[in-house]
Amino acid sequence: MHDCAVIGGGPAGLTAAIYLARYHLSVAVFDDDTSRAASIPMSHNHAGFPDGINGRDLLNRMRTQALRHGVDIRAEKVTELHRTNNGFRVLSHEPLDVRSVLLATGVVNRRPAISAELHDTAVSAGLVRYCPVCDGFEITDKPIAVIGSGSRAFKEVVFLRSYTKNLTLVSDVAEHGLSAEEAARLEELGVAVRTGPVEFVSADGGAIEITARGQRFSFAAVYPALGSDVRSHLAEMVGAELSDEGCVTVDAHQRTTVVGLYAAGDVVIGLDQISNAMGQAGVAATSIRNDLCDSMPLIRP
Numbered sequence: 001m002h003d004c005a006v007i008g009g010g011p012a013g014l015t016a017a018i019y020l021a022r023y024h025l026s027v028a029v030f031d032d033d034t035s036r037a038a039s040i041p042m043s044h045n046h047a048g049f050p051d052g053i054n055g056r057d058l059l060n061r062m063r064t065q066a067l068r069h070g071v072d073i074r075a076e077k078v079t080e081l082h083r084t085n086n087g088f089r090v091l092s093h094e095p096l097d098v099r100s101v102l103l104a105t106g107v108v109n110r111r112p113a114i115s116a117e118l119h120d121t122a123v124s125a126g127l128v129r130y131c132p133v134c135d136g137f138e139i140t141d142k143p144i145a146v147i148g149s150g151s152r153a154f155k156e157v158v159f160l161r162s163y164t165k166n167l168t169l170v171s172d173v174a175e176h177g178l179s180a181e182e183a184a185r186l187e188e189l190g191v192a193v194r195t196g197p198v199e200f201v202s203a204d205g206g207a208i209e210i211t212a213r214g215q216r217f218s219f220a221a222v223y224p225a226l227g228s229d230v231r232s233h234l235a236e237m238v239g240a241e242l243s244d245e246g247c248v249t250v251d252a253h254q255r256t257t258v259v260g261l262y263a264a265g266d267v268v269i270g271l272d273q274i275s276n277a278m279g280q281a282g283v284a285a286t287s288i289r290n291d292l293c294d295s296m297p298l299i300r301p
Contacts, residue, residue, distance in 0.1 A: 001097045002026045004288055005090045007078050007234065008104030010035030012265030012277035014062040016102050019285030021069035024298070029066065030092055032077035035059060036106060036266070037274060041124050045134055046274055058274075081234040087260055088238070099260065100288050103235055103248060104281065106266040110226040112147050112172060114200040122203035129221050132156065133273060136163045139221050145170050145210070147198055148225030150177035154186065156225040161189050168192040168219070170212050172226065232267055243269060254284035255291075262288055 004020055006013045009031025020027040040055030063073060080091035087099040109130050111119060122128035129135055141164050146157045149171040157169050169191055171177065176193055178186070186193060194212050201209040207218045230246040241249040241257040248263040250256055256263055264284040265277035292298065 001086065001099060002028050002072075003098070003292060004028075004100045004102060005030065005088070005096060005098040006102045006104060007081075007090070008035070008106060008265065008267075009033070009063070009073065010037050010059070010104060010106055010265060010277070011062065011274045012106075012281040013102070013104035014059065014066050015278040015281035016104065016264060016285040016288075017066045017071045017073075018062070018069060019282055020288065021066065021071050023285070023289040024300070025289060025292070026072075028072040028074060028090075028096060028098070030074050030076050030078045030090065033075065034106075034108075036109065036130075039120075039123055040134075041126050043134065043274065044138065078234060081237050083238050083258070099292060101261050102254075102281075102284055102288065103232075103256075103261070103263040103267055104265045104277075105231040105234065107228040107230045107272070109224070109228050112198060112200065112224045112226060118200055118203060122200075122208055125203060125206075127203045127206075127208040127221050129223050131272065132160050132163075132223060133271065136160060139163055142166065142220035143218075144168070145217065145219045145222040146225050147172050147196075147210075147222055149173055149175065151179075151182065152227060153225040154178055154182045156223060157186060157191055158189070160223065161191065165190055168194060168217065170194045170198055170210065170217070170222075171196045172198055172224075230267060235261065235263065235267075245269070252283075253287040254280055255287060260291075 003025035004027045006017050006029045017027050017029045037055040042052040044052040076092040078092050082089045088101050090096045143166040145168045196212050199211045209218045232246050232248050235248045238258050247269040248267050250263050250268050254262045254264050262284045264280035266272050270276050
């Protein structure tokens with residue numbers, strides 16, 4: 001029986017695994033290679049990398065560090081999680097019994113109507129972006145579009161307005177869904193509003209082109225403001241409490257409402273930032289160590 005299973009191989013999961021291994025605990029990481037961090041072409045707001053760092057390069061560094069401390073990293077997707085008398089049973093290629101579980105499963109961005117190939121090309125070139133908190137600085141004073149409708153898109157536009165005045169909101173559907181107050185506020189801010197639906201045409205030459213209602217537009221980048229889906233189904237499977245948005249509810253020590261189950265990173269309500277996820281992971285790993293010690297003292301032989 002392992003002391004802990006970490007489900008998710010992103011920044012939160014790998015940080016927690018490093019902490020747990022350095023606490024002399026046996027830990028297995030289940031990584032199905034779906035961390036959003038892997039798609040980051042270059043992060044410039046992660047402290048310690050003044051020239052920026054590619055998301056996959058960061059993950060590879062963290063994996064190397066975890067492996068050096070003896071972490072068991074498994075390239076597997078967890079399909080089920082069940083409670084047992086002594087902890088949990090993790091179902092993947094083979095079942096694994098563990099004393100505790102840390103969920104670091106993150107979220108999945110909802111993509112606009114765009115082919116997978118064009119989407120991936122645009123993301124790697126920084127032409128489709130999902131995190132204005134991360135990279136708004138990089139689009140300063142450039143022509144930018146927000147794709148979406150309603151209040152979610154409105155809030156994203158207002159956030160980005162502090163970086164550039166050249167902003168266009170293009171609804172992903174036939175109606176923009178803005179309230180009268182929101183529409184008036186965007187007009188006051190000088191934001192152009194176009195109605196969709198949107199078709200993505202190309203992403204090359206440092207620009208991305210889209211069409212909406214027969215009109216063609218070119219932007220330095222587009223931000224889809226379509227929301228995301230929280231991957232909290234494993235927490236739900238064992239009866240953990242979720243928020244209205246589907247995020248896993250935790251206390252100040254990253255404990256869920258199920259004893260022995262912890263959560264960190266984007267699966268928990270927060271900033272959706274690497275640094276924030278890593279901080280939560282450090283707290284969670286220390287809570288796991290202390291809670292396991294309370295039930296069975298960790299004495300070095």
